[in-house]
Amino acid sequence: MTEGLGKFMDDFAALVQLAQARQQRFPRGEQLLNTLSEHLGLPANEVPVVVEEISAHRFADVDILLAELAAEDPEQRLVGIGGGDQRHHSSLSDMLQQAQMFPQFPLAQPDYTNLAIGPSEQRQVVALGIRLITRSGVPLAVLQREASPRFGRPTALLEVLSPEPSAAAEFLSVLRTQLQTRSVLKGQVVSLTMDEYGSSGAGVTFHERPSLTAADVILPEGLLEKVSDHAVGMAEHREQLEALGQHLKRGILLYGPPGTGKTHTVRYLLGRSKGTTAIILSGGSLAYIAEAARMARALQPSMVILEDCDLIAEDRSFGHGPQPLLFEVLDAMDGLDDDADVAFILTTNRVDMLERALAQRPGRVDLAVEIPLPEVHERAALLELYAREIAFSAEAISVTAERTAGTTASLAKELVRRAVVAAALAGADVADEHLLSAVEELMADSAALTRSLLGSGGERHSADIAE
Numbered sequence: 001m002t003e004g005l006g007k008f009m010d011d012f013a014a015l016v017q018l019a020q021a022r023q024q025r026f027p028r029g030e031q032l033l034n035t036l037s038e039h040l041g042l043p044a045n046e047v048p049v050v051v052e053e054i055s056a057h058r059f060a061d062v063d064i065l066l067a068e069l070a071a072e073d074p075e076q077r078l079v080g081i082g083g084g085d086q087r088h089h090s091s092l093s094d095m096l097q098q099a100q101m102f103p104q105f106p107l108a109q110p111d112y113t114n115l116a117i118g119p120s121e122q123r124q125v126v127a128l129g130i131r132l133i134t135r136s137g138v139p140l141a142v143l144q145r146e147a148s149p150r151f152g153r154p155t156a157l158l159e160v161l162s163p164e165p166s167a168a169a170e171f172l173s174v175l176r177t178q179l180q181t182r183s184v185l186k187g188q189v190v191s192l193t194m195d196e197y198g199s200s201g202a203g204v205t206f207h208e209r210p211s212l213t214a215a216d217v218i219l220p221e222g223l224l225e226k227v228s229d230h231a232v233g234m235a236e237h238r239e240q241l242e243a244l245g246q247h248l249k250r251g252i253l254l255y256g257p258p259g260t261g262k263t264h265t266v267r268y269l270l271g272r273s274k275g276t277t278a279i280i281l282s283g284g285s286l287a288y289i290a291e292a293a294r295m296a297r298a299l300q301p302s303m304v305i306l307e308d309c310d311l312i313a314e315d316r317s318f319g320h321g322p323q324p325l326l327f328e329v330l331d332a333m334d335g336l337d338d339d340a341d342v343a344f345i346l347t348t349n350r351v352d353m354l355e356r357a358l359a360q361r362p363g364r365v366d367l368a369v370e371i372p373l374p375e376v377h378e379r380a381a382l383l384e385l386y387a388r389e390i391a392f393s394a395e396a397i398s399v400t401a402e403r404t405a406g407t408t409a410s411l412a413k414e415l416v417r418r419a420v421v422a423a424a425l426a427g428a429d430v431a432d433e434h435l436l437s438a439v440e441e442l443m444a445d446s447a448a449l450t451r452s453l454l455g456s457g458g459e460r461h462s463a464d465i466a467e
Contacts, residue, residue: 082108259410293332
């Protein structure tokens with residue numbers, strides 16, 4: 001035997017000894033199986049597993065409720081599962097079956113993750129762990145695991161074992177009932193977001209509720225009140241409307257050129273509806289309309305806001321046939337009961353592109369309001385609003401308003417910003433001359449593209465469309 005072969009044999013023997021020592025520490029991987037079997041009073045691998053899928057955005061709610069239910073048992077335990085990434089690919093049933101043959105899933109500390117439960121608040125939730133509890137004398141083992149598109153799991157899961165199947169069913173029924181009325185999302189302003197793995201599920205981002213007054217929104221006289229009464233005021237008279245057989249579900253369409261104040265109006269409505277759950281969809285998240293409608297139904301009073309809805313509700317006479325998301329929008333709006341306190345608020349820059357069924361049929365959109373380009377007195381009011389910290393003269397405001405015919409609120413805001421920047425660069429206090437210079441610059445023919453990018457094409461832009 002050569003010296004090299006002898007060393008290899010010695011190293012191999014040492015490796016075998018390490019493997020035997022590990023088997024003694026975790027005998028045949030049965031630690032998980034034995035712990036659950038001892039708790040349930042039956043071989044755990046012979047007990048059926050009841051699986052419940054949970055939407056990713058409700059996982060924090062589930063964690064809170066499970067912690068409360070488990071706390072009713074003073075002897076409850078929370079254990080984790082070791083074994084590397086394989087535990088994320090295996091169901092609890094698979095783990096228990098494999099535990100008899102492979103030392104893959106020893107007990108460990110639970111996995112945790114931080115989830116937002118408000119605009120500035122987080123909760124540490126159990127991402128992977130098993131709660132061992134007893135309810136009404138019946139043992140239960142409840143594995144909870146977060147959604148993980150990385151491992152091909154778009155939804156969160158609960159996997160429940162009990163020697164009495166009815167106990168598992170009753171436990172999940174209690175949980176579902178609680179979820180119908182309790183949620184960290186209730187009364188919040190949230191948007192649904194796409195995850196990096198392109199999952200069909202949606203994550204949640206919390207937003208601070210805007211705080212705008214009516215004075216912060218410059219619209220034609222009576223227009224803001226009309227929209228506000230329909231979106232918010234109706235809910236304040238719910239009992240009277242229900243008593244007279246009138247529906248609460250409502251749809252509002254805000255349309256007009258870019259920059260006229262549609263989004264600003266929505267922000268005012270959000271500020272006026274404290275306690276209402278608001279779900280915002282825009283861009284790619286418009287695909288989650290069905291999920292948003294389910295959330296709105298469960299967490300009412302609520303609003304579902306679809307920004308630039310022409311992206312999904314294009315008229316079927318355009319393009320290459322029906323738009324699947326259009327049908328989801330219609331189904332979502334029609335699927336809610338008439339007494340559901342849910343307002344759908346849609347905004348669009350291209351009302352001409354909208355499917356007529358969405359814009360005209362009662363019960364889907366029952367109020368369509370144009371947010372027009374501001375008139376001269378409204379442009380003056382916008383300048384005063386954005387320049388409330390600056391002492392521009394009434395004459396400068398008036399001249400600027402007259403010279404900006406056909407422009408939007410966005411351009412008024414930009415004019416004030418440019419005046420402030422020009423004064424800062426000159427090392428001077430902001431004065432009328434800076435505002436008038438900004439008007440001269442932005443209203444020049446050479447700035448047509450800039451005005452267009454600000455959503456302010458003016459009368460010249462309207463003529464171009466007609467041609």
